[in-house]
Amino acid sequence: GNSVTQMEGPVTLSEEAFLTINCTYTATGYPSLFWYVQYPGEGLQLLLKATKADDKGSNKGFEATYRKETTSFHLEKGSVQVSDSAVYFCALSEIPSGSARQLTFGSGTQLTVLP
Amino acid sequence: AAGVIQSPRHLIKEKRETATLKCYPIPRHDTVYWYQQGPGQDPQFLISFYEKMQSDKGSIPDRFSAQQFSDYHSELNMSSLELGDSALYFCASSRGTGAKNSPLHFGNGTRLTVT
Numbered sequence: 001g002n003s004v005t006q007m008e009g010p011v012t013l014s015e016e017a018f019l020t021i022n023c024t025y026t027a028t029g030y031p032s033l034f035w036y037v038q039y040p041g042e043g044l045q046l047l048l049k050a051t052k053a054d055d056k057g058s059n060k061g062f063e064a065t066y067r068k069e070t071t072s073f074h075l076e077k078g079s080v081q082v083s084d085s086a087v088y089f090c091a092l093s094e095i096p097s098g099s100a101r102q103l104t105f106g107s108g109t110q111l112t113v114l115p
Numbered sequence: 116a117a118g119v120i121q122s123p124r125h126l127i128k129e130k131r132e133t134a135t136l137k138c139y140p141i142p143r144h145d146t147v148y149w150y151q152q153g154p155g156q157d158p159q160f161l162i163s164f165y166e167k168m169q170s171d172k173g174s175i176p177d178r179f180s181a182q183q184f185s186d187y188h189s190e191l192n193m194s195s196l197e198l199g200d201s202a203l204y205f206c207a208s209s210r211g212t213g214a215k216n217s218p219l220h221f222g223n224g225t226r227l228t229v230t
Contacts, residue, residue: 049218088174102173105158
């Protein structure tokens with residue numbers, strides 16, 4: 001079956017530090033890959049996505065590249081801000097024939113950015 | 116832009132009671148997904164509907180049922196509630212089920228507390 005393994009948290013960084021959150025996946029086919037962010041008390045928001053190998057998703061200074069050879073989709077940001085403090089979920093979506101899409105999530109990584 | 120609307124935001128029930136959660140997808144989205152997120156857990160897929168028909172089923176207990184109505188809104192019905200059902204319940208919507216470029220959009224969730 002499909003699975004997503006995320007770097008365990010919590011991660012605490014100082015403002016303007018470089019961020020990497022590792023994500024690797026296992027899938028039987030060719031999944032789409034996503035990063036979702038969950039701010040306290042809120043729902044999941046799509047941060048970025050990539051639908052095929054070597055695609056780079058980017059949004060709000062965050063980037064992640066779909067690496068098929070290493071089955072990875074690591075999230076990076078060059079300079080984090082206090083407002084980036086949230087829980088980050090890596091997820092994949094595969095479309096078995098005849099089935100609706102659904103997301104398989106990683107366990108989430110809590111990021112805290114200190115001023 | 117319109118988002119996925121879930122109601123109520125918070126719900127407190129006693130054991131063995133029933134609960135109904137509602138989800139209103141983004142306009143023109145025809146697919147609805149339900150997820151359950153326990154405290155500190157990643158979201159787990161419960162069930163999904165496409166064009167008012169159940170399209171996929173995950174780890175949904177037999178005590179739960181759901182449906183999608185003609186206006187595409189969905190309701191999750193939960194009976195004989197147990198303490199372990201306390202969680203954040205997310206609804207997500209998308210347009211279609213086969214397009215990799217149509218990601219899921221999540222609501223802010225309903226927090227169910229069973230006492």
